Amino acid sequence: MAEQLGDDVVLRAAPESLVRRLLDGVLILGPSATEPLRCSEPGDVLWSMLSEPRPVGELVKAWAALFGLAQHEARSDIAAILAAWLDAGAITATAESPTP
């Protein structure tokens, strides 16, 4: 699902999400989930990137730079976790660009 998100789609953590930092990652209970999602490192880094609204394209570039990956690898890397977060309502996706 997240692989199909256009680069202009803006993602951000839903304010209603309940979150705890863990010793080895992050735990998130999205508003539409019944059980928390546990994401091991470096999923917590991705989560912290979404504390501010970010277009998918920017997120992919940042991820690629952080881990020395090609952009298609970075996109594939984060697709599953973004999809899980979207399903849980933990993040929101909007078409607009973030307001400056």
Next chain:
Amino acid sequence: VGHGIDGGSRWPTARISDDEFLRVLQMAVNQRLLGALAEAVDQRLWSLPIAQRQRVAELHASAMGHVLKLERTLLQVAEVFGACRIEFRVLKGAALAHLVYSDPTWRGAADVDILVRSDHFDRAVTAAVEQLGAVQSMPELRPGFDREFGKESLLTIGEVELDLHRTFVTGPFGLTVDLPELFHDQTEFTIGGRQVLALGAEHRFLHACYDAALGDYPVRLGAVRDLLMTRRMVHGSLDGALATAQRWHGTAVVRRAAQLAVEHAGHAAAGDLAPLALLPVSRREAWLLRSSATPAMSYSRPLTCLLVIPGMRARLRYARAIVAPSPAYLRSRGWTRRSHIRRAFEHLSRHG
């Protein structure tokens, strides 16, 4: 107990065996100190082999999974109570985690604790039952008892326990707290994008004193840690809190809490709580405290309540409820009236 607090003990530098490690871990869970242990591991103050670190990480993650479900329930309660104009303050768990600890992940919780105004108490229980599907696990001793004399009503919503408190503790010290005063002050904090209210800093500190001194018997060390942490959030001296405790006839409670802080965290970590361990208290308060902190407290506390309940009629209502609980209450405990009285005598005589 004193982890992260000036003067607190240091973590061991030598490795410990797996058996010792498991004992420490079990103790941390039982004493509600898993958060402190996880924080020390995270900060590398306690260096563990990978397998032991992973064990801490797993237990901590599991505890936090439970905490997130508690917070969701808290938000549902806040929504319903807000719509019903029921005034409340969040106690302990979520309030301390978000307001007192350096990161909420370092403070676990077993249930949701909420303080409700006495005159809103019955409506709060009804709203929780009718709108949130809460189940009252134990009926009150007699109808109207909880609103007038009780400490709390225990409810369950799904797998979550919701404790609706009317006052801080059971027994005489819970009855002399100025309950309306607790709603004159507040501290806001945010969970899941919603603002909720906790007690003001001084009342939060006093609640931590009452919880440490009169909560579990014997005390859970997590309650002592909460006390040390809440102290740090009261700016300046504790004179205001002490004056309030005096008005509430609870100086003995503060003294006992301070003694526990010194006993379990040491003089240095107890800081300016240490002198409070020597506070002068009246003989009456000291006696009430002794009667309240015994293995037979579930029976001795109700008896000593009779000494502080104002008015003969209220005392009679209270005594009647204690001696002759409603059939529904007795049924819920699997007791008869005779077995209830026999148990009370046995406990009181066994523990003096």
